[in-house]
């Protein structure tokens with residue numbers, strides 16, 4: 720599975736629809752200070768499920784929407800779409816029935832955001848798990864931001880284990896285990912309640 724295209728519309732400084740074709744191999748983004756290089760990387764993190772506006776250098780999630788300039792009004796929506804080539808059918812189970820995956824996230828001012836996979840509504844959780852299973856994601860060490868190298872070097876061993884777990888492709892399993900544990904706890908609580916009710920009846 721690999722990224723092939725990133726499309727931005729109204730995301731931060733990218734007010735016009737903008738397609739970035741991601742060729743095989745190494746891609747470099749160069750440009751003067753303030754031209755939007757970090758915004759571009761943030762758009763990728765955002766569509767992969769980033770839910771902290773602070774990690775988007777924003778004071779609220781609506782700040783990712785184009786805020787207007789001297790000659791353009793602000794927009795009310797922003798959308799980021801990423802295309803993944805899945806012709807080798809390595810997408811995680813549940814997402815593996817097409818040669819291409821198109822994942823998009825759209826935000827509307829004061830209404831929050833929603834996700835789609837190949838045009839169908841999806842939950843943030845589905846998107847986050849898809850990328851975690853593919854050993855990447857919005858918080859993944861495969862996204863190396865400014866200052867991240869120093870941070871990784873000074874990490875504690877338990878934190879560094881997270882890096883290795885992700886490289887081994889098991890971070891998605893941890894999330895699923897956590898969800899299963901929560902469901903188990905809820906089932907146990909229901910069972911206890913049922914026993915109380917049965918004791919009262921008998």
Ligand code: ATP
Pocket residue numbers: 730731732750751752753754755756757758759782783784785786787
């Ligand atoms: P540097 O090389 O200095 O790190 P950069 O190329 O990474 O810069 P970014 O930080 O991606 O640049 O972009 C900053 C620009 O994006 C600023 O001009 C800022 O005004 C603009 N910007 C950020 N959020 C929005 C928004 N919501 N609407 C319009 N413009 C925005």
